[in-house]
Amino acid sequence: MYGMAHRALRQMMVDRLGPAVWARIERETSTGPADLISLCVYDDSKTLALISASATHLGLPVDEALRDFGRYWVRYAELSSFGPIMDFTGQDLVTFINNLDRMHRSVVLAMPDARVPSFTLLDETDGRLLVRYRSDRTGLETFVIGLLEGLMDRLGEAGEVGVASREGNAIDFAIRLDRN
Ligand code: HEM
Known part of the structure; x- marks a missing residue:
């Protein structure tokens, strides 16, 4: 998926649990700035790894975290250049x-x-x-x-x-x- 999805997830996690937790998620999934470029395409396995690590920190099953992320995406997209x-x-x-x-x-x-x-x-x-x-x-x-x-x-x-x-x-x- 495009990096825009990774950035949206980062924003959701920073809003919810703060930057220190996101930094841990980046370490756990070997994610760096090169994985967060809006207009770059990444393998879906990268996106899923970030979601599943986020779910763990949220204390939610992956499916529930995906649902939260769907709701968040609409708000994220409306504040983006796609608003x-x-x-x-x-x-x-x-x-x-x-x-x-x-x-x-x-x-x-x-x-x-x-x-x-x-x-x-x-x-x-x-x-x-x-x-x-x-x-x-x-x-x-x-x-x-x-x-x-x-x-x-x-x-x-x-x-x-x-x-x-x-x-x-x-x-x-x-x-x-x-x-x-
Ligand atoms: C301005 C708002 C939106 C933008 C900019 C947007 C953009 C995108 C982008 C860039 C992707 C990733 C595709 C890829 O990287 O291969 C995507 C995927 C997706 N979008 Fe949207 N989207 C928007 C709103 C919505 C809405 C409102 C829905 C549904 C109600 C939706 C449903 C989906 C789904 C389910 C996917 C996952 C890909 C799949 O199912 O194969 N999107 N969208």
């Missing part, structure tokens, strides 16, 4: 999800080696959205849950996100919105 792109992508959840692939395509213009996922809104009924996620990566299910939760926070929605079904490289997520 305006997020504003254009949508001001409500349905519009945002429908434009998410277009948004990632514009990210790819700046980061040509990014392997971005694809999201499709399959259904919207009575405050329940069904969203299909496709990716050539595996193991990021809870990251996606965190991202969708972060998006809901950003757009003033509350509710629950869960996995509805899995098939091949596709996972369908159900979002139940609290609306009265």
Whole structure:
């Protein structure tokens, strides 16, 4: 993954546990400044090693740390140079999800080696959205849950996100919105 993800994780960990803990994580994973360049691409194993060391320090299972990181990523991205792109992508959840692939395509213009996922809104009924996620990566299910939760926070929605079904490289997520 692009180093932007590593920098976002560093920021999350510094915010939560302070710079000394991040320094320990860097030592434990043999990470240095050369692994934290926003526009460099690193093997996913590097990203996963950083997440799993962070999870240990947070006292969380890796999946829970990934979910927290997904939520954090939305806030991190909106403060980055991609903030305006997020504003254009949508001001409500349905519009945002429908434009998410277009948004990632514009990210790819700046980061040509990014392997971005694809999201499709399959259904919207009575405050329940069904969203299909496709990716050539595996193991990021809870990251996606965190991202969708972060998006809901950003757009003033509350509710629950869960996995509805899995098939091949596709996972369908159900979002139940609290609306009265
Ligand atoms: C401005 C906001 C965003 C930016 C700049 C951004 C950018 C990126 C970048 C650079 C990657 C890494 C690709 C790589 O290095 O190969 C990525 C991956 C990913 N993005 Fe986004 N993204 C944003 C918002 C979102 C949102 C809101 C979602 C979902 C709701 C999302 C879902 C994902 C997922 C799941 C991945 C992991 C890759 C995979 O599943 O294969 N992103 N994104």
